[in-house]
Amino acid sequence: MQNTVKKTAIKEIFTSIQGEGLYVGEKHIFVRFCHCNLACKYCDTDFSVSNAKKYDIDELYNILSGLDVETVSFTGGEPLVEVDFLLNFLEKYKNKLNKRIYLETNGTLYDNLLKIIDYVDIVAADIKLQSVTNEENRFDINKKFLKIANKKETFVKIVFDNNITYEEIITCCKLAKENNNTIVLQPKMPLSPDIRIEKIFDLFYKNYKNIRLIPQVHKFLNLL
Numbered sequence: 001m002q003n004t005v006k007k008t009a010i011k012e013i014f015t016s017i018q019g020e021g022l023y024v025g026e027k028h029i030f031v032r033f034c035h036c037n038l039a040c041k042y043c044d045t046d047f048s049v050s051n052a053k054k055y056d057i058d059e060l061y062n063i064l065s066g067l068d069v070e071t072v073s074f075t076g077g078e079p080l081v082e083v084d085f086l087l088n089f090l091e092k093y094k095n096k097l098n099k100r101i102y103l104e105t106n107g108t109l110y111d112n113l114l115k116i117i118d119y120v121d122i123v124a125a126d127i128k129l130q131s132v133t134n135e136e137n138r139f140d141i142n143k144k145f146l147k148i149a150n151k152k153e154t155f156v157k158i159v160f161d162n163n164i165t166y167e168e169i170i171t172c173c174k175l176a177k178e179n180n181n182t183i184v185l186q187p188k189m190p191l192s193p194d195i196r197i198e199k200i201f202d203l204f205y206k207n208y209k210n211i212r213l214i215p216q217v218h219k220f221l222n223l224l
């Protein structure tokens with residue numbers, strides 16, 4: 001049953017250039033939520049809610065509709081933690097807002113994704129690898145997630161460093177191949193001086209050809 005969420009804490013709402021994934025370089029509105037269900041080792045997200053502001057769905061609509069930018073990127077944290085708020089918002093305002101809805105997600109909360117997938121246009125789904133996050137691999141969960149995500153345009157993002165294992169590479173390629181998803185490989189930042197980018201890329205490429213290497217561009221350009 002759907003819960004009505006009156007207000008939720010949002011860390012920030014801002015416009016900037018998308019710095020990751022297949023839509024890199026586009027102007028997006030970013031709506032950054034505060035919480036996450038994972039705890040990746042390299043995470044640089046500030047999860048404190050002390051400097052977040054609470055918004056209801058009408059206030060959020062008023063802000064987004066006043067910005068002359070075509071795409072809204074819901075990000076975090078993990079935006080699907082706030083699924084009831086998002087569902088309330090999208091049910092009421094998706095059509096009226098008339099903007100593309102882009103979901104940046106860690107690819108784990110598939111039940112929550114199911115609730116809002118009809119309102120989402122693009123899913124940027126991370127597969128979080130144990131070798132780099134210290135979180136356990138959740139490939140079975142990622143598989144269920146991608147099955148739902150692929151009702152809409154979806155690509156897979158993988159952050160890696162030299163610790164990536166061959167088994168992780170094979171499994172990620174298999175998951176992406178099953179759904180014909182592009183894999184965006186993103187070296188972990190800051191770049192380690194000895195990172196073997198081309199070697200790791202080639203290991204992926206041997207197993208799956210629909211791969212692109214796209215670093216976090218906003219960090220090179222000093223954008224938000």
Ligand code: SF4
Nearest residue numbers: 036038040043077106
């Ligand atoms: S999924 Fe993203 S926001 Fe959550 S802990 Fe990992 S890096 Fe941080």
